[in-house]
Amino acid sequence: MIEINQLTKRYGSVLAVDGVSFCVQPGQVTGFLGPNGAGKTTTMRMLLGLNAPTSGTATINGRPFREFGTGLRHVGALLDAGDVHRGRTANAHLAALARSNGLPRRRVEEVLEMVGLGEAGRRRVGSFSLGMRQRLGIATALLGDPPVLLFDEPINGLDPEGIRWARELFRRLAAEGRTVFVSSHLMSEMEHTADHLIVVGDGRLLADEPLADFAARATTAGATVQTPDPAALAEVLRNAGASVLSQGHDTLTVTGLTTARINELAFTHRVLVHEVSAHVGTLEDAFMELTAASVQYRASATPGRSKDR
Amino acid sequence: MTTLSTPPAKATRHGAGKPALWRDLLGAEWIKLWSLRSTPIVLGVLLSLYLYLAYHAAQLDHDSYPTWPAFAKLDPDPAHDAFDFPKFLLLMATAGTIGAMSVVGEHASGLIRATLIAVPARGRVILAKATVVTAVLAVLGLLIGVGGWGITLAVISDRISGFSFTTPGIWRLIAGTTVMVPVCGLIGMATATLIRNTAGSVFAVLAFFLVGPLAVKARLPLLSDDQRADLGNTLPAYAWGRLKTMSHGHLVERVSSIPAAWISLTVWAVVSVVITVTVLRRRDV
Structure with missing residues (x-):
């Protein structure tokens, strides 16, 4: 020991x-x-x-x-x-x-x-x-x-x-x-x-x-949303307290909201949504979240992802 | 698959166990020294070179003897030619480098960490290394001393008589050489312990053994001539030079006494070992 x-x-x-x-x-x-x-x-x-x-x-x-x-x-x-x-x-x-x-x-x-x-x-x-x-x-x-x-x-x-x-x-x-x-x-x-x-x-x-306990930490599992109007939807979701990351011209990665809530918000604000899919958190995500604050040597070229979290 | 309910006896073994045996530590350092290709090559070249230099000097004496002036024929000094001071500075520098490399080879490569994970008792590890380096270099010094004089006798005896292995002072010369070579190795080890970097250690060792003896002969600021001579006499090179001096009546410089020369070599050895051991024991590696 x-x-x-x-x-x-x-x-x-x-x-x-x-x-x-x-x-x-x-x-x-x-x-x-x-x-x-x-x-x-x-x-x-x-x-x-x-x-x-x-x-x-x-x-x-x-x-x-x-x-x-x-x-x-x-x-x-x-x-x-x-x-x-x-x-x-x-x-x-x-x-x-x-x-x-x-x-x-x-x-x-x-x-x-x-x-x-x-x-x-x-x-x-x-x-x-x-x-x-x-x-x-x-x-x-x-x-x-x-x-x-x-x-x-x-x-x-x-x-x-x-x-x-x-x-x-x-x-x-x-x-x-x-x-x-x-x-x-x-x-x-x-x-x-x-x-x-x-x-x-x-x-x-x-x-x-x-x-196993560590894996359970990855609760901030997010959702991927496809929409023809990502700018409008992103604003709606951000106002509701989510973090939103734009990926490609019609895809958003959303964390902090359930898929049901995303659908509701899209519906009430009349934004068309093609697809909302949940993705589960991985150990990798749990690790990244936990250590995000303490990473000492971060490459300056790829800060976007963690900044938006 | 093994079940977890029955861990092996080793996993439950308690206590720190016995310290590593000296025999094993010496054996490990012996393996380390001789498993480097450079060790036999460097030691072999050194031995051959200094035996050849003795042979060459004796041959010159032998050939030129008939042309010597009468006063020189009355008092020949073949040992002076076989153990020529400037040529032996190179031997000292090389012995120092061998000692330095035995330490720096571990630090520069990181092997020192593997070594100390295997045996955490740092003092014992480094003392074992110093012992092996000392023993091997002492044998080298002894072989050069005995061999050099033996070759000299074989070459000159038909013309220059009166010398043998019982000539007064010859065993002091051989013993002095046997001690001087390992002392240089220990100085090299201490230097490398302090510097740890390969190029820096080798440079410092070469500077100390090759430039040092010359530097004290130059005018140094703040020192009188006598103080400068005393300083020079404490150097291992001049201590050995005093021990090897067999002729009589020709000493014109301020030289140390024979006991002072022995003491000087001893102090260099002790101080070097103390530095090597204490610095390693206190340092993060």
């Missing part, structure tokens, strides 16, 4: 992590979600003793990580697939880490087989693709057969087959009773993997709940 208690990290004037508290339970996959710069990696680094927290505590099975003698036997972690010396072979990289924890040499071949790099052990890591380095990072995490596993954005660079494989691996590890904590900035990724979600934005905890 992972316990984070009032964890805070300040870099100069920037508050990277701001009083975050949560628990990660064994036996399930816990997704750690947040936009870029939300503080996910900083939280994981503090959990692993790499960065010292400004205040607060982070423990794994009741102990700060730095108290573990042989880390790999207690916690397996993939933080960044690039954390490898490119001049070494995959075998040598894993052999050195295994040796430091007194793990038998055969574990190296075992984990390389497990992640599908059995043939690549003698190749230098510098010649690996990003996907192969992710697999090598996952192999590193598995070396010590640990009860707690952390993966920071493990899906980056994996091909579709690799993504499916990684998903199944996380589920299998959790099914074996391990604590599996996986970070991502992609909700769609977590949808198929996680049982429980922890969402952070701008260094603060935004949500800590089962996946």
Whole structure:
């Protein structure tokens, strides 16, 4: 089990992590979600003793990580697939880490087989693709057969087959009773993997709940309306308190009103409507809504959608 | 599929476990050092180069001996030629670079994070690395010392007699070389720990070992000549230079005593290790 208690990290004037508290339970996959710069990696680094927290505590099975003698036997972690010396072979990289924890040499071949790099052990890591380095990072995490596993954005660079494989691996590890904590900035990724979600934005905890509860947050499901006179209808709907977004010359996306209410308003104001269809909220929408206020690095070219919400 | 009701024993295992064994940490650093292609190449080239330089110097002495003036023939100094000071500055700089690369290779690549996730006890990890670097460079220094003198003896003995492995001072020279090479490596490790960037670390190491010994020979502001000489004598290069000096009666400069030279090398080693360990222990990586 992972316990984070009032964890805070300040870099100069920037508050990277701001009083975050949560628990990660064994036996399930816990997704750690947040936009870029939300503080996910900083939280994981503090959990692993790499960065010292400004205040607060982070423990794994009741102990700060730095108290573990042989880390790999207690916690397996993939933080960044690039954390490898490119001049070494995959075998040598894993052999050195295994040796430091007194793990038998055969574990190296075992984990390389497990992640599908059995043939690549003698190749230098510098010649690996990003996907192969992710697999090598996952192999590193598995070396010590640990009860707690952390993966920071493990899906980056994996091909579709690799993504499916990684998903199944996380589920299998959790099914074996391990604590599996996986970070991502992609909700769609977590949808198929996680049982429980922890969402952070701008260094603060935004949500800590089962996946199903999180999905129920997407209540602002909207409606798509087709009308020959979008300008008139948009004004009517806005006056009724909806947010309206124009899409194409005859289509409006409306949130904040039910489809029945949209029909009523159109009827009473004598605006012709061709079609009103409801669309249900997705996890993605729930995530976007929740984090909209805390997105730090937003591309300036596509602000329209979130501005209208 | 495994049921959740029976988690494996590992998941319920408590306690922090025993600290990583020294034997395993040394083994891990040994694997790291030798799994880089550059290690055997650089060490091999250094050993061959300095043995060749000793051979070449001895050959020159041997060939020119009949033309030497009488006073020189009375007091030959073959060790001075085999262990030529300016040529050994390059050995020191390279040993420093090897030490620096052992640290910067981890920081620049990010491997340091994987290393410290595997073994969170930072002090033990970096001490194991320093031990391995020290041991390997000490062997290099010993081989260059013994080999260089052995080759010199083999080349000159039929013309220049009276030298052997029992000549007074030769073991001080060999021991000094065996100590000096790893001390340079440790200085390199400390430099790289402070700088962490590959190019910056290598530049600083080269500047320290190649420019430093020359810089103290130039006029420095605010320092008297004696102070400048004392400063120079604390540098590892001149400490080694003092230990390797076997001839007698020719010392015209202000040089340190033999014990002072040993102390100087020891202090450089200790300070370097302290910097390397304490800085890493306090830093976010």
